[in-house]
Amino acid sequence: KIKIMSVVNQKGGVGKTTTTVNLGTALAAIDKNILLIDLDPQGNLSTGIGITEKQRKISVYDLITDDITINNTIINTKIPNLKIIPSNLNLSGIEFELASDEERANKLNSKINNLDQYFDFVLIDCPPSLGILTVNSLVASNSVLVPLQCEFYALEGLAQLLRTVEKVKDNLNSSLNLEGIILTMFDSRNRLSEDVVNDAREHLGDKVFKTIIPRNVRLSEAPSHQLPAIIYDQACAGSKAYIDLAKELINRLKI
Amino acid sequence: KIKIMSVVNQKGGVGKTTTTVNLGTALAAIDKNILLIDLDPQGNLSTGIGITEKQRKISVYDLITDDITINNTIINTKIPNLKIIPSNLNLSGIEFELASDEERANKLNSKINNLDQYFDFVLIDCPPSLGILTVNSLVASNSVLVPLQCEFYALEGLAQLLRTVEKVKDNLNSSLNLEGIILTMFDSRNRLSEDVVNDAREHLGDKVFKTIIPRNVRLSEAPSHQLPAIIYDQACAGSKAYIDLAKELINRLKI
Ligand SMILES: Nc1ncnc2c1ncn2[C@@H]1O[C@H](COP(=O)(O)OP(=O)(O)OP(=O)(O)O)[C@@H](O)[C@H]1O
Ligand SMILES: Nc1ncnc2c1ncn2[C@@H]1O[C@H](COP(=O)(O)OP(=O)(O)OP(=O)(O)O)[C@@H](O)[C@H]1O
Ligand SMILES: [Mg+2]
Numbered sequence: 001k002i003k004i005m006s007v008v009n010q011k012g013g014v015g016k017t018t019t020t021v022n023l024g025t026a027l028a029a030i031d032k033n034i035l036l037i038d039l040d041p042q043g044n045l046s047t048g049i050g051i052t053e054k055q056r057k058i059s060v061y062d063l064i065t066d067d068i069t070i071n072n073t074i075i076n077t078k079i080p081n082l083k084i085i086p087s088n089l090n091l092s093g094i095e096f097e098l099a100s101d102e103e104r105a106n107k108l109n110s111k112i113n114n115l116d117q118y119f120d121f122v123l124i125d126c127p128p129s130l131g132i133l134t135v136n137s138l139v140a141s142n143s144v145l146v147p148l149q150c151e152f153y154a155l156e157g158l159a160q161l162l163r164t165v166e167k168v169k170d171n172l173n174s175s176l177n178l179e180g181i182i183l184t185m186f187d188s189r190n191r192l193s194e195d196v197v198n199d200a201r202e203h204l205g206d207k208v209f210k211t212i213i214p215r216n217v218r219l220s221e222a223p224s225h226q227l228p229a230i231i232y233d234q235a236c237a238g239s240k241a242y243i244d245l246a247k248e249l250i251n252r253l254k255i
Numbered sequence: 256k257i258k259i260m261s262v263v264n265q266k267g268g269v270g271k272t273t274t275t276v277n278l279g280t281a282l283a284a285i286d287k288n289i290l291l292i293d294l295d296p297q298g299n300l301s302t303g304i305g306i307t308e309k310q311r312k313i314s315v316y317d318l319i320t321d322d323i324t325i326n327n328t329i330i331n332t333k334i335p336n337l338k339i340i341p342s343n344l345n346l347s348g349i350e351f352e353l354a355s356d357e358e359r360a361n362k363l364n365s366k367i368n369n370l371d372q373y374f375d376f377v378l379i380d381c382p383p384s385l386g387i388l389t390v391n392s393l394v395a396s397n398s399v400l401v402p403l404q405c406e407f408y409a410l411e412g413l414a415q416l417l418r419t420v421e422k423v424k425d426n427l428n429s430s431l432n433l434e435g436i437i438l439t440m441f442d443s444r445n446r447l448s449e450d451v452v453n454d455a456r457e458h459l460g461d462k463v464f465k466t467i468i469p470r471n472v473r474l475s476e477a478p479s480h481q482l483p484a485i486i487y488d489q490a491c492a493g494s495k496a497y498i499d500l501a502k503e504l505i506n507r508l509k510i
């Protein structure tokens with residue numbers, strides 16, 4: 001059964017895109033077939049994977065608003081086993097365009113079932129809000145990954161996010177489950193990071209992945225080379241952590 | 256003339272809230288009368304200034320959707336010369352609630368003109384999107400501050416943001432002007448930070464403030480003590496940078 005995972009957190013800058021890029025690449029490296037979907041109008045995921053402006057002519061915007069099938073929006077990346085549906089700026093007006101459409105929450109879900117090729121995982125990178133794009137992702141998914149930055153402000157929004165996931169599960173998509181919380185940007189020099197880790201494990205127990213992603217400058221340098229960190233610098237602490245995370249995810253799912 | 260400034264960037268986690276809290280506090284410390292408005296449903300600004308849950312019963316949500324006047328939503332903070340209109344979770348459904356309202360872009364603007372007390376500055380903290388809340392802020396403002404994180408992904412969204420500001424100026428609010436770009440989270444150990452600074456100054460010249468805000472762990476610790484960094488640790492590099500920024504802003508405006 002295909003795992004369709006929303007990578008979501010309305011708090012900004014917590015590592016959603018970095019997680020989607022590097023977890024996706026690590027899973028592809030251990031021979032899983034991966035599809036990434038860029039649901040953020042900023043298109044950081046498309047950039048982080050090395051998709052040029054020209055390759056973004058057809059994007060997830062067309063998938064949501066036109067009659068095009070999902071198979072006609074998927075493009076290859078430079079990375080074996082890894083494909084993507086890119087995003088472009090057309091997506092930034094979507095909230096208004098769908099405002100009076102009864103089916104607005106179901107757009108992505110209605111298309112994702114027509115995939116004509118096999119994927120083990122679909123990872124959907126969401127924008128930093130709980131608006132119509134994130135709701136579309138949650139309705140189309142059967143699993144949720146929540147990157148949680150090891151900072152004080154990031155903890156504030158977590159309860160609201162988990163309530164929203166429950167609401168979507170109860171009203172729109174009963175197959176949706178929280179896969180887990182991924183602790184990101186852990187800084188061993190900052191006592192606060194420790195507090196966030198302890199707090200998260202105390203309240204959420206096993207829902208928090210054991211693997212912690214450290215703050216690592218190579219992770220933020222990689223996008224400027226249009227490469228995932230796992231390819232740009234496989235030996236750095238950030239890449240190793242994402243490779244560990246991929247293994248832990250596979251073990252949890254017993255695949 | 257009152258300066259109404261939107262602190263805006265659709266890229267998440269770039270330091271919008273941290274800038275609103277600390278620039279606001281620094282201006283209040285040099286005897287300017289300051290009003291902060293928390294337009295983010297997450298309510299990080301209200302938390303960073305020490306506003307309790309109980310004090311958020313009346314919020315900016317009521318201002319936008321009810322007949323209440325702005326003067327009845329303003330509350331005091333522990334900081335002299337600094338007042339706030341807090342936010343609460345009611346705000347997260349606003350995009351949908353206003354979807355069919357012709358006047359949805361003008362809600363804040365229609366109320367802000369009825370202030371019955373004098374402020375030198377109003378700083379509005381925006382959520383990480385270009386949705387209806389950010390548009391309300393831009394329509395109600397005469398000035399825009401853009402925090403720009405010294406990271407690669409953050410540069411990507413800047414052109415779109417500046418185009419949106421122009422669009423609001425041309426169609427909805429001709430008095431809107433870009434005050435400047437504030438470089439944040441500069442990390443001298445990361446060559447990329449240097450590249451972003453040079454890039455920004457090359458393309459935007461004097462629009463980029465000379466003061467650069469360094470990455471400084473005390474800035475991220477302060478919110479867990481419900482205090483601005485300027486009060487939590489006045490001598491740290493982060494606080495000094497925001498105090499310098501306040502002085503630079505005053506010099507630019509020749510007040
Ligand atoms: N573990 C890490 N160590 C250091 N830098 C990181 C790490 N993870 C992400 N970054 C950097 O931090 C910034 C924010 O990360 P990213 O863009 O992935 O977050 P996001 O949640 O997708 O942001 P948005 O809310 O805008 O979509 C980026 O510049 C990224 O390169
Ligand atoms: N100069 C800095 N040095 C170190 N940490 C910082 C700095 N500025 C902000 N931070 C921390 O980085 C995180 C992101 O900052 P902040 O929340 O202010 O950004 P934002 O743009 O308001 O985010 P959002 O897009 O979610 O509203 C916070 O945890 C904050 O404490
Ligand atoms: Mg992102």
Ligand SMILES: [Mg+2]
Nearest residue numbers: 271272295299
């Ligand atoms: Mg904020």
